[in-house]
Amino acid sequence: MGGCLKEQDLIELLLNEASAPVQNHVKACLPCSRRYRKLAGDMKVISAVLRGRPPKAAERSRSWSRLAVVAPVCASALFLFMAGMWIGESLQMRGGEKLARHLPQATAQPVARVMPGETMLASSSESLSASDPITPVALSYVNFLEDTFSQDDSCASRDNSFDPACSSSWFSGETP
């Protein structure tokens, strides 16, 4: 057998499961023989210790090691929860600010377009005129308003004789 033995071979020898070449090698090889004697001595001590009662201090160390695992997990979960809360709040605030920034413009410009004389009344915080450039938000709002108004006038576009909701306005509109 060339070269020194692996640790597993020495353990097998210690437990009487080694093959004949391994046994012969340990007898012939001085370093392996020393390693084997060291292993046997160590295992004698370990065996003696483990045949006794486990010390309570060792339990404590295990509980601390468990705490060392549990605590970071809990802290991480708490951190993620808090971060989620903070991000949610800040997004809400940012959304509110954006809305607050766009709302006067969004309301003033459509009104100015539909009713040029009412511009100043519609814009509460900023003085806008009908000549101000219209933003995409305002444009979408205008479209929304136009859709809404056109839907309100739906009674005019269909036969209202069977619709009580439309019939009153029909008659009231036509009756002088």
Next chain:
Amino acid sequence: MSKPPSFGPDYQKLYQEHHGRILRLCRILLSNPEEAEDVAQEVFVKALDYWGNNSMPESWPRWLTTVAINTCRDRRRSSWWKRWLKSTDDFDEREYPDEHAAVEHQVIRREQYERIWQRLRKLSRRQQEVFALRYIEGWSTQEVSEALGLTPGSVKRHLTRAIDNLRKGLA
């Protein structure tokens, strides 16, 4: 309890012969003396039930060891948090080595004693079981592999790693 079977040892003899061994095994697998005693008692209560049913395993020592390993597994799985809560801060010098230890064991330093137990706790459950059965109980590799459902090669690897880790506690 029904009459014990006429063959084999009687229950009391079985208890006297194997209680110490099972207790030691439970101590290694649970690392808690009080809980190990509970589990050892539980194992012998199960043995009593088995005995009462006129059942007889092929080998009582092996049956007891297998039941002890399974009971320790259940205990570890179910109540680690209870053990964590019940853990104490005191280190009692009388806890080591016990009265059965030889004189040479009494020179083992306290730190070393603690370190070895700590190393044992850091082993995986498989490594602890393999070490306990193969080295402390003296089972053959084949017997351990059959009992734990592992290949012989895997048993050898677990044992080598366990011994390597435990020896670090001596350094």
